Amino acid sequence: MPGKGGSSISIKNKWTKTKWLMADRRLRPLVPETKRFTRSSLNAMTGRYKMVYFKPTTGTGGGGIARIVRASRKFRVKKDGRTFEASSTAALYGRLNKIARGRSYLLQKGIYLQTSRGKPFDLRVTMQKTAAGKWVQSVMFVKLGKKNKVVTNYHQGGKLAYLEPTLRRSGYSGAQIDRYKKRLKTMGLQTARCFDRHAKRFKELGLDVALDRDGRLWILEVNTRPNFSALKSLGDKRLYRTIVRYGRQYGRTK
Template structure:
């Protein structure tokens, strides 16, 4: 579960990291309900929520994720990658998801209806990095804009990166609201870093994927302990990439 890299460690298990977040009295209200995939948890989650995400416990880059939509009391539509199929019972849904899982561990997470910018759904990334002195710094934040028909917003799944202020302005938020969200993102990043430090001081970087829902509420979708840096090169503004590289040098991630 822990992977040593340049003196730092990485935790792949989304379930482990979710439990850490839920153990924090500040963070737990920002975490969508998440359960390990079983027949009973599937019935419970699809009864409670119209949209549920089906995620591999150890997946990366948005791969292997499916979206479940309850279209009527007994019917469900599942979308994974380019494939969409419908089933007419909870039992049939479980059987189909078991095939997708292929024996691997999966999670079920309450679906969050993402805010959109000019028709493109987006979520926010808050990156935390450690200085040479071992102090956490909220280094960069940016937006991941998804394709309209994609299940996830990830860059490796066809998404694009954008700047936070620009995106929120285009989505109709005021400067005061944008400043509020930026402060909240930094608070979530710092609180998450402190919580992860309780499990190991060898974490050097964290990437929080944070959803902004259509009601204006923030949700921590997951935390990456080895976030992707290279996608930032795609931005016309190279300052974010230079910042993340500068901090990365302090703990050996970048040269």
């Protein structure tokens, strides 16, 4: 692993980062079960969960992700706006293996996301380091999914929104929202400390956090070079300016 000092580092391999989270006693319960894609892990995961996500081990912006839903005796798979069905796990494995084309993929327990006005959403918690090397939870926002899309990402047609109004529209009270904000901040700090134990040169992290329909929080993945530019799409530029201000302290922004 890289040593101290120098510019911020980025780890693209989702499996590496997921293993770090799962090895942390506090964070392990917050991570949906995740396995490397093999014939046996596909059998196990689709047997255990009604919904499973199939995602490339490397890749950004939500590209290449498929959602597998078990429906009675068949599997319905949705990827990039297209849907196909498989009548058995063997047939499903064959189709997914073709999509993978020898590249590494992961299987993750599907989380049924909370919705706001009918649109599924997840949360982004951004952690950034100050010039003094202290982790700060700089901004939090929501990624509102487009109807019928597999993921909520901005680059897949999703929209960014503010945390509090979105949660209010989902029926949460002011007190509940405050509790979620505290929990998200704690989750962000615990994740940052976990990543610091593996390499000291992380300067920014973007946690993608699911809020499920039972009100439980899950860490879906952690980005080590989160995209900032989509924040410009919000009417109020304060969140974008905050991220830029912190980014300046470690040379990401000017």
